[in-house]
Amino acid sequence: MLVAVRCGAGLLAVVSVAATVRTGPAERPVALAFGLLVALGEVTRWRGPQLREPAPLGAAGALAYALLGEVSGQPTHHGPAQVVTVVSVASLLGGVPHIARGTSPTLDHLARRVLTAGFAAVCFQPLYNRGALDTWVGPAYALLLVALLALTALWDAVLAAALAHARTRWPFAPLLRDELRALAGIGSAVCATGAVMALAVAVAGLWALPVFCVPLLLTQASFRRYAAVRATYRQTIASLARATEIAGYTPAGHARRVAALSLAVGRDLGLAEAELTVLEYAALMHDIGQLSLVDPVPAGATAGLPGEEQRRIALLGGAVVRQTGVDRRVAAVVERQADPFPEQPRAARIVRVVNAWEEKARDAGPGGALAALEELRLGAAGDYAPDVVEALARVLARGGLTFPPTG
Incomplete structure (x- = not known):
């Protein structure tokens, strides 16, 4: 899948550039x-x-150009090949500073774009x-653009989930569900900005572009700050865990x-991102x-402790976590990790199984991972889900x- 998508995007870009060079670009200033x-x-x-689209302004600009029919009331004549050419070349040029810093865009990102x-x-x-x-005018035309953007957003979500599935082998359905849920955040802002840009340029010309860039840049800055707060929050929890x-x-x-x-087990079981966050903090x-x-x-x-002692320690842990102000x-996951598994929430079941495997395999040598796994399977009827x-x-x-490292 990864090779097919990357090769498909590369072939599309090459063919589009060749076609555009052969016929000459239309409306060059645009x-x-x-x-x-x-x-x-x-x-x-x-x-x-917290932001699946790393370049929302670039995404909105690409969508606006793809859906651009007029500039200042005059019809445009560029076709799909020129759209792909402009987006491909601009994306590559925009990635040059990141390549210089050693943080170049991934091939998957460029292929999706x-x-x-x-x-x-x-x-x-x-x-x-x-x-x-030609007969679509006024609100009908705007609704048509919104419908096409919604269809494009769905295509992009399917593409992103398929690429993630190919890279990680995690279940496709939960990945697609998370991608679709993410559309309610920055995805909706990208689609709305793309539609508004296309409509505004059709009436006011290219001067509309910088005007409608500002709201999206502010939104991007807000998401960046939110992500920084979340990262700090996670670092705080990790520091508490190291106590x-x-x-x-x-x-x-x-x-x-x-x-x-x-987290890897939770993804395999199809947990949503919100559940994965709780699972990570509890673990x-x-x-x-x-x-x-x-x-x-x-x-x-x-x-290896008796069940009652495990539950006592878990309850103590839950009390400590509540005092820290964490979710x-x-x-609840921490204090229920030692309960009988039919009564546990799914996150608590995962933490219990993974913790037990890590403890059993940690000092058992190269063959300990398999032995620990078999021991968990034997105890699955009563102790582990x-x-x-x-x-x-x-x-x-x-x-x-392989047995996990001890350092």
Whole structure:
């Protein structure tokens, strides 16, 4: 899938550039203006966990050019090939500063940009150039652009989910669900700005472009600040989780390893992003109840303790988490991680299974990972959720059955 998408985008770009060079670009000032807009969007691109579209200004500019039919009341004559050419060249030029800094855009990002712009242009430009949309005026024309943008956004979400599935082998359906949910955030702002730009340029000309760039740039800055706050929040939780390691109650890196593996298992089981966030925080803080113990558990291995003692430590941990002001759902997962699995929320089941596997495999040598997994399978009927154990097995099989590092 990855190779097919990348090769398809590359082939589309090459063919489009060749066709545009052969016929000559139409409305060169317009093409240059939108090319600069897309390039500026790529220059200001960024990466953040809360923003799936790293270059919203570039995306909006590409969509606006793909759906552009008039400039200052005069019809345009560029076709899908020129749209793909302008977007491809501008995206590559906008990526030059990032390449110089060693943070070049990924091939998947560029492929999605080219294929999405091409999809929108193919849906709109042939119909407009043949005069099929001449009777669509006023609100009807605006609604048509919105409908085409919604269809393009759906195509982009499917493409993004397919690429993520090919890279990670995570289930496609949850990935697509998360992509569609993300459209309610920056995705809706990108689509709305693209539609408004196309309509505004049709009436007011190219002067409308800088005017409608400002709101999207402000939105991008807001998302960036929000992502920075979330990153700081996660770092705070990670620091709290390290308290058990610093105090000598748990081995170094244990919480981090359990959190990383829990996230992989959660993705395999199809958890939504909001659930994954709760799962990660709970996995990081799952051992914090040990700070209330007078005598540390040897190596912090709570999986081998009697059930009542495990539940007592879990309840202590939940109480500590509630005092920190972290989301109540995180505290609920922490305090219920030792309950019988039929009564546990799904996140608590995952934390319990992953924690037990990590403890059993940690010091057992190269063959300990397989032995620990088989031990969990034998205990799945009473102590561990069978579906979580099998999800853990799939994750380990994809990543290789190696025992986790102790440092």
